[in-house]
Amino acid sequence: MQSQHQPDCPIGPRPRISRHLVCLAVVLALFLPGSAFADRLTVFGAASLKTALEQIAETYEAQSGTTVDLSLAGSSLLARQLQYGAPADVFISANAAWMDWAQSRNLIAAQTRIDLLGNSLVLIAPAPATVPSLSLQDSSALLAQIQDRPMAMALVEAVPAGIYGKSALQHLGLWDQLQPYVAQTDNVRAALALVARGAAGLGVVYGSDVIGTPAVTVVDRFPPDSHAPITYPAAATHDEQEAIDFLNFLSSPIAKEIFVGQGFTVLVE
Numbered sequence: 001m002q003s004q005h006q007p008d009c010p011i012g013p014r015p016r017i018s019r020h021l022v023c024l025a026v027v028l029a030l031f032l033p034g035s036a037f038a039d040r041l042t043v044f045g046a047a048s049l050k051t052a053l054e055q056i057a058e059t060y061e062a063q064s065g066t067t068v069d070l071s072l073a074g075s076s077l078l079a080r081q082l083q084y085g086a087p088a089d090v091f092i093s094a095n096a097a098w099m100d101w102a103q104s105r106n107l108i109a110a111q112t113r114i115d116l117l118g119n120s121l122v123l124i125a126p127a128p129a130t131v132p133s134l135s136l137q138d139s140s141a142l143l144a145q146i147q148d149r150p151m152a153m154a155l156v157e158a159v160p161a162g163i164y165g166k167s168a169l170q171h172l173g174l175w176d177q178l179q180p181y182v183a184q185t186d187n188v189r190a191a192l193a194l195v196a197r198g199a200a201g202l203g204v205v206y207g208s209d210v211i212g213t214p215a216v217t218v219v220d221r222f223p224p225d226s227h228a229p230i231t232y233p234a235a236a237t238h239d240e241q242e243a244i245d246f247l248n249f250l251s252s253p254i255a256k257e258i259f260v261g262q263g264f265t266v267l268v269e
Helices: 016-031 047-064 075-083 096-104 139-145 160-171 175-181 188-196 241-249 253-261
Strands: 040-046 067-073 090-092 114-118 121-126 151-154 182-185 202-206 216-221 231-236
Touching: 040 047, 040 075, 040 241, 047 067, 047 188, 047 241, 047 253, 067 075, 075 090, 075 096, 090 241, 096 160, 096 231, 121 160, 121 188, 139 175, 151 160, 151 188, 160 175, 160 188, 160 202, 175 182, 182 188, 188 202, 188 216, 231 241
Parallel strands: 040 067, 040 090, 151 182, 151 202
Antiparallel strands: 090 231, 114 231, 121 202, 121 216
16 A cells, blocks of 8 residues: 655745645656656575576566566575565575475465476586596596585585585485585585686586586586486465566566576476
């Protein structure tokens, strides 16, 4: 509901009629549709979606006139922020678990929830890779690569990319050997950055993360059956039309093209 309080009119030595006109202009700008105060939408998105969501938000703004504010971080942090009352209209998680967590606390409008995207998991090294024979089947070569520089991963108990990565390494029988050399980061893009700078000898990230990142090279890919399916659910946090419109736009042909171009698999019809 709009506030009944009217903004104060400017006060000064101008004639009375000028003050009235200025006051009227301020009121119209604040309260009339189509004013300079454009609609805004806040989207909480997993850090791995950064490039894709920036392109989608720019396209959506041009088409709708609505300003899209992106807040990108680890899914766990975003879900906690929702719990603490941070204002958001749409939440896109990098796994189902954190969306389930948000839904169980009524932080999203459950009826709007969709499984939006899929992804893959890859092992990366700084480019050019100095050890071309690096692979997930050669634990000795992997250990040699991270003796002086750690293996970068997102938080393995909280952030989806880290959770998937730990699970995959456990499945392959590598976790116990590599775990002492793991450097954990707040989100997967931070892990990517460590490898890109050469500060980490290896990293576990999403396949989409390496698109457009020439400073890293993929040395191996994790088998899909080594971890749970990587799913990005999306939902509006309320059932207001503005949020639902953006959620629907995420399934549009132009958004799908952007997602695919950034290395994601589109799940939604």
